[in-house]
Amino acid sequence: MNQVTDQVQNFKEVMGNYPTGVTVVTTSDEQGVPVGLTVNSFASVSLDPLLVLWSIDHKVSSLDIFKNAGKFAVHVLAGDQQDLCKLFASKDMDRFSNCEWNSSEYGLPVVSGAFAVLQCKTFKQVEAGDHTILIGEVLDIQLDDKEAMLYHNRKFGPIPAEFHS
Numbered sequence: 001m002n003q004v005t006d007q008v009q010n011f012k013e014v015m016g017n018y019p020t021g022v023t024v025v026t027t028s029d030e031q032g033v034p035v036g037l038t039v040n041s042f043a044s045v046s047l048d049p050l051l052v053l054w055s056i057d058h059k060v061s062s063l064d065i066f067k068n069a070g071k072f073a074v075h076v077l078a079g080d081q082q083d084l085c086k087l088f089a090s091k092d093m094d095r096f097s098n099c100e101w102n103s104s105e106y107g108l109p110v111v112s113g114a115f116a117v118l119q120c121k122t123f124k125q126v127e128a129g130d131h132t133i134l135i136g137e138v139l140d141i142q143l144d145d146k147e148a149m150l151y152h153n154r155k156f157g158p159i160p161a162e163f164h165s
């Protein structure tokens with residue numbers, strides 16, 4: 001292995017072992033057709049105003065739709081939503097005919113069952129290597145009485161009991 005490949009492998013090893021939650025981010029195109037994908041690059045940015053970010057790979061089929069929509073909804077998945085996590089990362093399933101969802105007051109597709117849903121308007125887009133960082137200003141937060149999902153080392157599921165308050 002050369003040094004560059006080595007660095008990429010080490011980078012993947014580090015990031016794969018950095019525990020995160022899992023989200024599904026959605027929006028819709030000009031005709032109102034919903035799109036979405038599974039995302040774990042989601043992070044908090046600012047409290048005043050309320051800002052979040054996530055990054056989208058330039059290879060994602062809905063890249064241009066997300067860049068033009070001006071809004072998106074982040075669903076922080078609940079511990080029991082493994083099927084939804086897989087559905088929105090799978091290439092061969094029609095995502096929105098295989099889950100329960102409705103259109104929100106902001107015209108965003110909101111999928112049922114998440115721990116939390118943050119509806120955002122796009123605040124800024126930053127080109128960064130082979131991804132675009134989408135920063136969103138939070139317009140609305142729906143919070144359910146559930147626990148978030150944990151993602152670590154390519155496995156995802158409920159947060160272990162010892163972490164419960």
Ligand SMILES: Cc1cc2nc3c(=O)[nH]c(=O)nc-3n(C[C@H](O)[C@H](O)[C@H](O)COP(=O)(O)O)c2cc1C
Pocket residue numbers: 022036037038039040041042054055056057059060061062085088089090091151
């Ligand atoms: C746990 C997990 C986290 C992911 N995080 C991201 C992410 O942050 N950004 C991204 O662009 N793709 C991410 N992906 C990959 C996309 O969900 C996947 O490539 C999806 O199929 C892209 O949508 P498309 O099939 O419409 O191109 C992630 C996948 C998984 C399983």
